[in-house]
Amino acid sequence: MSIPKPCENGLLIQATMSEKGDQVMRVKANEIDVLIVGAGPVGLAMACELRRHGVACRIIDKQARPVQSSRALNVQARTLEVFAQMGIVEQILAAGTQAKGLTIYDRDRILLRMNLQHIKADESLYNFMLILPQSQTERIFGERLSELGGTVERSRELLTLKQEDTAIIAQVKAIDTDTEPVEEIRARWLIGCDGIRSQVRKALNIPFEGTTAPQEFLLADMDLDWSKTRETTHGWLTRAGLFAAFPLPSGQWRLFATATADTNKPEQSFPQASLEVFRHLLIQYTGDTQTTMSNLTWASNFRISYRMASTYRQGHAFLAGDAAHVHSPFGGQGMNIGIQDAYNLAWKLALVLQGKAEENLLNTYQEERWPVAKWVVGGAENATGLLVTQNPAMRWLRDHFFVPLLNMKAIQRYLALQTSELNINYRRSSLSHLPNGNKANAGSSSGWQRAPHAGDRLLPGTILTARDYVKTNLLQALSGTQSHLLLFAGLDPSQATYSQLSKLAASIEAQFNGSITAHLIMAASEQPAALSWSGSILLDPQGRLQTTYGARHAALYFVRPDGYIGFRSQPIHEELLRDYLGQIFSVAQYSSLSV
The missing domain is CATH 3.30.70.2450 (Alpha-Beta Plaits)
Incomplete structure (x- = not known):
């Protein structure tokens, strides 16, 4: 049984009693939206992203201090794009060194020169691999977390987990002390980012299937x-x-x-x-x-292991990073796909916790990230086997x-x-399809078919902001934690097109009240006088961005908070767009506005 004690610092203290009446453990109770276990790069990325999205979270780690050694080194181009959205890419680039390729030798004879600069400027701003010791990556993450009001709670170890209908209860103990009571944390969601020997995964009895190389x-x-x-x-x-x-x-x-x-x-x-x-x-x-x-x-x-968790979610608990998948370091993928696990899950958790999305949105985390890990693990095993074969x-x-x-x-x-992980896509995800199962790619022209599809990452492209004529790129223009609606006017728009796009932009922004920002993209060097829209206008003077996105005629792209395209259509299909948005957002939670 447990006997309530007076509150300490506003937290309920309970003394657990044995059948003989002896006090055996003091328990401090607490509640939080999200508890993150593990403060490596993945856990820190998760904490930063959740706080950036306005979610209250705590992050604990059993180590007394951050990693001091180099460990994971490689930061790929897609992860640098993620860091740009997180607001840390400048610090990351300043601390790292750029590797533009790989040279393979047989003794002193060059066999192969691999060149990462085959990545074109219109595909990514980062045509290199950045080499940065894990200790520095964690330092920069830690500084960003502090800016966002968070901190890592160190020397704290997870003991047990207990699932409830609406939450998960974690018992956490301070290491190397018997004076501090065990803390019982009731979290709406828990995320295990605690590495290959994950205590979270073990507590949930999730199999970690695979092999260890000899x-x-x-x-x-x-x-x-x-x-x-x-x-x-x-x-x-x-x-x-x-x-x-x-x-x-x-x-x-x-x-x-x-x-x-x-x-x-x-x-x-x-x-x-x-x-x-x-x-x-x-x-x-x-x-x-x-x-x-x-x-x-x-x-x-x-030694290298090739393993994957059989599931990334169990009840109110998730796995991410090495707790969910582990493989050879060849190719420098591991830390990167772990950080992108966090980037994928954070925005979905935020919408659910804020009541803006239904809980079933969280099922798409495993749906989208598990195939990525399976592909990386399999590819790494095959490549490593070939490199070290006897x-x-x-x-x-x-x-x-x-x-x-x-x-x-x-x-x-x-x-x-x-x-570089620029080719990773979610084309098979349910979030890249309409409710009826059709692909979220309404349109049929040849240019449209060559353009990025639903499930692809957004491509950069040079643009001007109509308000102040600042030259930037599309990825930088779509800042913030919200989703974005790109409305392309096409290469020869009419007054009717301007009117249609302006009305749709105003309607979507009003209904979704800060969760979606609309941008009108014009193939012009200045804002058209006939355009009556006071929101975001992006100028594409040479029409190159319109061409990249197959928008010879008016078209729309819905972009998720993680920079992946969810839905697109040409011509503009407002009804299909609204059907699609109903898969992500709890439309009933937003004010309804008839168009």
């Missing part, structure tokens, strides 16, 4: 006095395994190598990462006997077929778009 790998950060350029990463493919080097912003290098077993021992034994071991591996894998290694600042041994036939195929194939520009462009 190879062992070594990591180390150190100084190298060699002449290799810092504009690309470097890798060596050999019969014994893989050796790679990544330039760090500090001037050091991150080294990565396949460990070779000690054949002098009866059982398979791998050396611990050290300067001496890496000196030996550098010579073994690259033939380089001149480079001097020094100032080892971090080293680690690890099979002579597979090595021959790798060296004589796949490597030459990768020198083709078309293949390099495809891989650049894939590894």
Whole structure:
């Protein structure tokens, strides 16, 4: 039983009693909208996004202090777009170093030059991979969280979880103290961002299915006095395994190598990462006997697992990041898809908690993110297996077929778009379809079919703001946490088109009261005199944006808060748009306005 005690700091304190009447645990009760467990990059991204959307949340972590080592390094182009919307991209870019490609060698002979600059300016503002130690990423996230009024509660460990009909109860204990009572947190939603050994996942009994690779790998950060350029990463493919080097912003290098077993021992034994071991591996894998290694600042041994949680949601709890999926670090995808998990879930949770959407919207989190992780995990396993294979036939195929194939520009462009995660889309999602199951792509012209579809990410493009003629791009213009309605006037609009677009823009903004901002996009260098609309007007003087979006004639695009297109139509189909919006928003919660 429990005996109520006086409140401390406004929180109810209960003393749990045994059958003999002995007090065994003091419990402090508390409530919150969202509790985040785990303060790595994914948990911090989740906390920042929820607070940016106006959601009250807490974030706890069992570690006493943030990560001090480099760990996850690679920040992909799509994640940089996310960071821009979160308001931290300038700090991220200033702290990192840009890698514009990858150079692969056989000893001192160059086999392959991969170029990330195959990404075009109208596809992304970021045609590179940013290398930034995880410690710096977490620092910047932490500063942003503080700006948003949040803080990480450290040295706090999750003990148990209990699901209720409308909430989930977590028992949390301060580590290394017996004086502070166990806190019982009643959260409407809980998100496990606590990594590969997730206590949340274990408490929910969610299977983490997959395998662990037999190879062992070594990591180390150190100084190298060699002449290799810092504009690309470097890798060596050999019969014994893989050796790679990544330039760090500090001037050091991150080294990565396949460990070779000690054949002098009866059982398979791998050396611990050290300067001496890496000196030996550098010579073994690259033939380089001149480079001097020094100032080892971090080293680690690890094995690669390929695993996915069987579900991302159970009741009022979600999993994100490594708690939901884990795979090889080759390609630098892991932290990135975890951050994008957070970016996908946060806006949906915000709408539900604010009463603007029904709870079934949250089902689309797994629907959209689980296939992405499955694709990344499978691709990483296949690529890693090929890179470190000990099979002579597979090595021959790798060296004589796949490597030459990768020198083709078309293949390099495809891989650049894939590894940058710019090609990730939600075309199969229910949020990219109308209620009747049809795709949310009303229109049939050839230019329309080549334009971004429902489920694709929004593309950048140069525009002018009509109010002050400031040159910017479409992604920067669509700031904030709301959804956006893009109304393209087409290349030769009539007065009737202006009237239709203005009325629709006013109607949608009035009905959805801050949840949707409408933008009229004109192929003109100044606002047309015949246009009676006082809201956002974006100018496309050369009509390039109209062409990119297939808007030769009037067209509309609905853009979700995470920058993905939900619905589009040409010509303007207002009734279909409203049908679509009913899938996301609780229309009854908004003021009704007849058009």
